[in-house]
Amino acid sequence: MTPPSNVIEIRDLARTFGGGRTILGTKKPQLTAVRGVSLDLRKGETLGIVGESGCGKSTLARMLVGLDRPTSGAIRLDGKDLSSSGTRALARRVQYVFQDPVSSLNPRQTIRDILEAPMRHLLGLGSKERKERLEKLIEDVNLRPEFLDRYPHEFSGGQAQRIGIARALAAEPDVVVLDEPVSALDVSVQAQVLNLLDRLKRERGLTYVFISHDLAVVESVATRVAVMYFGEIVETAPARELFRAPLHPYTNLLIRSAPVPNRKRQKASGDSGELPDPYDPPPGCPFAPRCPRAEDNCRAAMPALEAKDRGKDHRAACFHPLSRR
């Protein structure tokens, strides 16, 4: 059944935190960070995931690489369900780049220690082979081999992030999940890292999941975009299409909110920017309290993510989607 072009298939993935009972028997509050996400990752694409902080982007990303276990649902890698088999099984194929480059490098290990670990523990390479690959790898990310014997604190943010990328690539993965890879970097070096990621992807035939709250960055790197709101995907579409003519009112709000140099934004209607209370989710569409197009039926039932009038690749979870401008 599986079309061969999908590297990863996510089905009804959910993650709940808290819950259960305390020693005294009272219920602990329960929060659902990711509520039933289904998504396909196609080979060779860069899937951008955008959304506000707290909408579940990072939780989804961590489940994709096995740092977190889903409460329910499946993550299929080439058709095989790996959702509950933990980090090691996934780490061979799916790797992760952290937002904060400095804190993702152990301050007491040399760059060599850090980059060798995946080769040793995941690929089981001998020391001679590791040494060869290491030198190639470090040059691939535009750093010089003598950096291998330095400690992380000796590097700038941009360099540290290149080391973080090298660590992810050391395991020779097929998919790299990048969780806000340039958000912590100075604007002047963001471009370095973005250009590097672009080259590595072409050279190694990688597939990226690129998570960011910065729409301009996502627009410039992604081939396809998924918009998350309150733990759900509310719209997916090819990147150009999505930014040109979004279907979902939330996507539209995001795009209109992004500041653009030299363009005074048209005043948006007083949006509070508040997410619903995750401990007490409203019935129906979670965007309804902020949505200018909301009608009664929005508050009654949750709209499904489905194709509207823009072809099967452009899907949105909304009862009253925007029309093409």
Next chain:
Amino acid sequence: MTAAAASSRDDRSSGRERRERPSTFALILNNRLAAAGLVVLCLIVIAALAAPILPLADPNATDPASRLAPLLSPGHLLGTDALGRDMLSRLVWGTRVSLVVGVSASLIAAIFGSAIGLVAGYAGGRTDQMLMRLIDLTMAFPYILLALAIVAILGPGLINALYAIAIVNVPFFARNIRGITVGLARREFVDAARLSGKGPLTILWSDILPNVLPTIVITLSTTVGWMILETAGLSFLGLGAQPPQADLGSMLGDGRKVMFTAPTISLVPGLMIFLIVMSINLIGDGIRDALDPRLRSGALARPAFRTKVAKGRRKADTDGEQEPLPADAGGVGLDPLPAGEGGNRYPPLPCRASPPQGGRSPSVGLSERSISPLEGEMPAGRGGFQGRDGDDVASDRNDNPVLAVRGLETDFHIGRSVYHASNGVDLTIRRGECLCLVGESGSGKSVTAMSVMGLVPSPPGVIAGGRIGFKGEDLADAPDRRIRELRGGAVSHVFQDPLATLHPLFAVGDQIVEAIRAHQPLGKRAAEAKARDLLDLVRIPNAAQRMKALPHELSGGLRQRVSIAMALANDPELIIADEPTTALDVTVQAEVLRLLDTLRRERDTAVLFITHDFGVVSEIADRVAVMYAGRIVETGETAEILTRPAHPYTRMLIDCVPVMGEPERRLDAVPGRPPAVNRLPPGCAFADRCPRVQPDCREGEIPLETKRGSLEARCLHPLGPGEALAGGADPLEARP
């Protein structure tokens, strides 16, 4: 390749920085007390180690004939005890035993305690719960009771005392180490280790332990002393060393019996215990201070209330000429005029709507002390601002800058180097105007902004030069009382992290009320009503209820609105906002920006807004100042600077970020890194990264000069209008 060039530069600088930072050992030695402790301890340890080869009498040989010999008797330097044993010999051998027992007990406690702490902290959940409850249980007993109980079970004897002391101290290590481990286990590098395929034990051993080790060493070095003391205690009670073996505790116990006839017998071991414990604790404190990263970076002292202002700070921006501040201020500052101004004493700080004159402005006297603290908030001081025609300015306030910073120099003194974080900055902001300060991180934006109200931590920060003109008053000269009155009053701050200004344990409403009442003579009720109005003003839904919320109960966006409300509480004339929206989501950022924009227009407030996002700039700024390596390199009106900048750095900074709606644009990173501000190159600080660099760029000081329109730039080869940098198409001009 640019990256390689950049990294080679980085190498050199990081290498040098490493050498500038003192080593741990040097730091310990630098601490005189610790060094003294080390000397004393070394002597004691050497003596104890050398006991077998020293010409000492048998410590256990009794000689009733010469019992209780006094100090300095022949053959017995320290006399003899009640059985006639040589005290010196017993002291040295006893010290040896006590040290060995104390140190072994500490090591055992450290190893087991740390192991428990590591496992509990890393595993978390049920394992953690069980282990820690067990530890709590042992800690619930007074430790000496517990030690007694253990010895009672195991039976008296030195080895059993050692176990008892070790067991009693295990919880201490376990708790300390667990605390650190819990924090580390959530760090991203541990996740990275998991993603590298490491198992839990490998992670504990190779990733977490090395990071915990300093804490273990600190804990160890601060507890060894007490453990020696505790071992001595048990021996003193007769539960440790058994006769005839000597250790310090049992010697003390022996001496007690003859305390009144021969006090020296208890005094000698007592003194030794004192010396050992004291020296170990001094060293321990030294080690702690040296290993603690916070202390290491030189932030030992609590920062002062306001930034230190250097005596005799430079007041004119003419190339750092020293200009002593008149000690008693009746007069006007003796400011030399810049060359070419022909001795023509101009009115003070520029006050016309024309763009500020930047580095060349005749920064003639802000009248020193024209306002005494008691006069309070007088709008424009006597002899302060004058219009261009010499009119009294009070009538013409709109033209006067609220903030007029001239030649501000803020330095950090770290070790032997001086970092010029703010290096001759001029800023002018008028009423109702918003000036955006942009630049890479580390360019000195925050330091400049914080210098205004003296918020730069001192030490290490010092305002080494310049004037901070606030409505005609030089804030660098103002007394503390005046600064206190202005902070949160006429000048307020909004920071990137609202939690930095909000107290975590008080309701936000109460905090706003307090802020209001600190500056206005209002009753509690009136202040509460005002606080509610403020929360409404910043459009916090359901303000009355949110008054009672604690900061952490609010979302990031709401919290930032609360801190804006707080900043507005006392009708400020100047708001200093340091990246207030950087941590916010786009939708919230849009809201907060709109809010700030409306409020400052309605209330005619001046805003100094720091950001690195040119999108935000065009949203809110009237004028922009671009900072690089501590200096303003370009300033001008927003639209002009964004579309047709003159300075290559501004162009590159704009071009290197992706822009919505232009996904295909090539992104050109700014190669390399900014120079360290303690070793600025001669000439243009941007020269090493600049594609237009010419030999003359690296020569003399480059002034900030008018280039075209409203633009002033510090560049010898500025860009023409709309000119792109070599290599990249001008994206803004080329946009379809």
